[in-house]
Amino acid sequence: MDRAAELAILHSLLHYAETKTTALADSAWDNPVSAYICPDRHRREEAVLIRGRPLVWGLSCDWPKPGSYRTDDYAGVPVLTVRGQDGTLRAFINACRHRGTKVANGEGDARVFICPYHAWTYRDDGTLRAVPEADCFPGVLASRPGLTALPLAEKYGMVWVLPTPGSPDLDIDPWLGELAGDLAFWKLDGYHLHARQVHYEDMNWKLPIDTFLESYHFGPLHGETLRRILKPNICDFRAFGPSARLVYARPKLDRLRETPESEWDLMWNSTIVYQMFANTIFSPQGDHIEIFRVFPVDGRPDRAVMETSLYIPKPVETEDEKRHWDANLALAMKVITTEDFPAGKSMQIGFGSGAQTHVIYGRNEPALTHYHRSIRAALGLEVA
Ligand code: FES
Ligand SMILES: [Fe+2]
Incomplete structure (x- = not known):
């Protein structure tokens, strides 16, 4: 306009x-x-x-600083959105790659997300950082490098998420x-x-x-x-x-x-x-x-x-x-x-x-x- x-x-x-x-x-x-x-x-x-389709997920200010995160299940899929230490906002399915427990609840600030079930730990860019008793899960970091990404776009001060797994970069303009x-x-x-x-x-x-x-x-x-x-x-x-x-x-x-x-x-x-x-x-x-x-x-x-x-x-x-x-x-x-x-x-x-x-x-x-x-x-x- x-x-x-x-x-x-x-x-x-x-x-x-x-x-x-x-x-x-x-x-x-x-x-x-x-x-x-x-x-x-x-x-x-x-x-x-x-x-x-990409859905409006909020305005950029809903994730004001690195580590700011939000969760919701409204789209029928548990979604975790978090701003990484690099400033990039990312979206993931909020389900642990071990047995599926939610790794985060509500909203807040966090540098890591520790799954409450067996303490698999994820960084705020979604990558899997630590697996207790890792010897029992041979090759797990290679086969399950992190949380499952959802396409997200942040532009014009607004944020969109497409709540189906796919490439994390979403071009919203089309x-x-x-x-x-x-x-x-x-x-x-x-x-x-x-x-x-x-x-x-x-x-x-x-x-x-x-x-x-x-x-x-x-x-x-x-x-x-x-x-x-x-x-x-x-x-x-x-x-x-x-x-x-x-x-x-x-x-x-x-x-x-x-x-x-x-x-x-x-x-x-x-x-x-x-x-x-x-x-x-x-x-x-x-x-x-x-x-x-x-x-x-x-x-x-x-x-x-x-x-x-x-x-x-x-x-x-x-x-x-x-x-x-x-x-x-x-x-x-x-x-x-x-x-x-x-x-x-x-x-x-x-x-x-x-x-x-x-x-x-x-x-x-x-x-x-x-x-x-x-x-x-x-x-x-x-x-x-
Ligand atoms: S379900 Fe998350 S660590 Fe086991
Ligand atoms: Fe009305």
Whole structure:
């Protein structure tokens, strides 16, 4: 994105506000309800969309120094990510090469990982450093030189992991296409993690993503909350391959009509939502960044986990600053967990009820149609 693109988005939002319209799809679109409930379809989604593509794993600041590590099992594979003493961030399957125990848990700082079972020890570049009673395992260092690597990319201040074993170097640009230009624009290297929350919910993993992809519901569902912060049913939309960018207008956008164009600022007058295919929402929000990663749980089409991370421009130094950012996250999570999630759970029950074979996305919900058509295309299903 450049200055011209920034201004074009603001002009389009002003136009939508003036004419009481929004970005429109060519037509409304029917999506089979099976997309949310069918176990066979779900298995295919896990293989293709979750374990077959690079997924956003966080921002570079999540691993601030050599030895910083994180673990999670969300993708159905135990993953250990660690920044080595050489500064390189690497990803591994978090399974000891002896008998498979996890060599690390949670997150923290470590120079070595000692398997809790028999104390095989790994360096922070994943190589196997020591095997107790090594004589009993002839040739083990040659046959099992280290933890099994996963492809990882760190670029634009963001990190991606492809949770299937392969060459550790991942070239992310072909996957991003023109989205790379937008990511560079946000200068993500300068942010710091403030807080992270994890929520498990009884709904398909795509429903938490869906809720970010239209502003049609802001008035009815968020009448007392988001409705006051964002204009309902107004959105600028652009697809980037299977991913997409949505820009929602804040009420103060109207003031731009009396402001010289040279002073117009996109981030302060909007909330921006990137659907980063297929399981991540990346959202620059005025003065901070939110990232939501959503995964299926236990192979179930009706269970999901969402990890929310809030990143801020500089680490908090005072109690006041901490209170400010805590309140910011609390408000976002209140809206999501007490308004969006109950609606999502209710939809999941509705999907299973047999009420209808298809749901419908309106012309004013182009990002939903784009997301679900992109999923069908990735799964090799017919895209009507
Ligand atoms: S399983 Fe890790 S050392 Fe035995
Ligand atoms: Fe919502």
